[in-house]
Amino acid sequence: MKVIPGTAIDKTKHLPPKLRSIVEKTGPQGMKHPPIHFWTLTMDPEMLPKSRITLLGDAAHCMPSFRGEGGFHALLDALKLGKALARLRTNDTQVIKKVLGDYQDEMIERGSKASAWSSIALDEPWSGANAGPSIVWGLPVVHLPEEKVTL
Ligand SMILES: Cc1cc2nc3c(=O)[nH]c(=O)nc-3n(C[C@H](O)[C@H](O)[C@H](O)COP(=O)(O)OP(=O)(O)OC[C@H]3O[C@@H](n4cnc5c(N)ncnc54)[C@H](O)[C@@H]3O)c2cc1C
Structure with missing residues (x-):
């Protein structure tokens, strides 16, 4: 399959197959337009x-x-x-x-x-190997054991 630079397939090609499969199964026809818009609100x-x-x-x-x-x-x-x-x-x-x-x-x-x-x-440098620790409920995020989920 020809991978077009900048597409979701291209940007996720370094991920393990289990994380890529959702992107591959969605395809361009399954994508939402306009895409979800994220807002950032910070205040003093x-x-x-x-x-x-x-x-x-x-x-x-x-x-x-x-x-x-x-x-x-x-x-x-x-x-x-x-x-x-x-x-x-x-x-x-x-x-x-x-x-x-x-x-x-x-x-x-x-x-x-x-x-x-x-x-x-x-x-x-906040993503990839240089990413800071993810802390949730005051604890560092850890990998959970593999689990089979059937929908
Ligand atoms: C794609 C995505 C992935 C996410 N993943 C995570 C995750 O992995 N972990 C995590 O912790 N967080 C995640 N979040 C963030 C999380 O969903 C939100 O931070 C959380 O839902 C905020 O809760 P809330 O009650 O403040 O607001 P909301 O959940 O937005 O609730 C506000 C409610 O008010 C209603 N409302 C709006 N206007 C009115 C009105 N005028 N009258 C009456 N009702 C109204 C809305 O319909 C809505 O039901 C994710 C968000 C997105 C979009």
């Missing part, structure tokens, strides 16, 4: 007002999926926000703003860092 914590309303997940730090971290951070945000809300024992707006503000500061800093890293994940 002070850019988001502190109030009784806050954000979590992609609304606060959407990122390209190249490090597979967006959903992880959305879940972490939800757990942290849930814990913060469970600690609240008052209707005092100032206390609520402080508790949500502390949550928000950590969430924005962590999420924006992940967004920035994800946006350059495919750029040299």
Whole structure:
């Protein structure tokens, strides 16, 4: 088969066959047009007002999926926000703003860092042999044993 430079087949030719097969089976006719558009949102914590309303997940730090971290951070945000809300024992707006503000500061800093890293994940020197460690749930990503999945 003639491989056209710059195509998905060309860009994945160095991968093991089991990872390439999905690209080969899709073919040009199976490709989505227009392609999925990835957004990167980074913020400084002070850019988001502190109030009784806050954000979590992609609304606060959407990122390209190249490090597979967006959903992880959305879940972490939800757990942290849930814990913060469970600690609240008052209707005092100032206390609520402080508790949500502390949550928000950590969430924005962590999420924006992940967004920035994800946006350059495919750029040299961040990909391939020079890629930094992928950390999920605070642990380095490791290979899982082979598993047969039947759909
Ligand atoms: C191709 C791809 C691969 C990915 N792979 C990974 C991965 O391997 N690991 C990982 O951790 N993350 C991955 N992600 C990222 C992950 O999917 C997102 O970060 C995560 O879904 C964000 O969750 P969320 O709840 O913040 O937002 P969303 O999941 O986008 O949920 C927002 C919801 O709000 C709804 N909505 C929007 N507007 C309105 C409205 N006006 N009224 C009511 N409802 C509304 C939407 O329909 C949607 O259901 C991937 C993303 C993509 C696109």
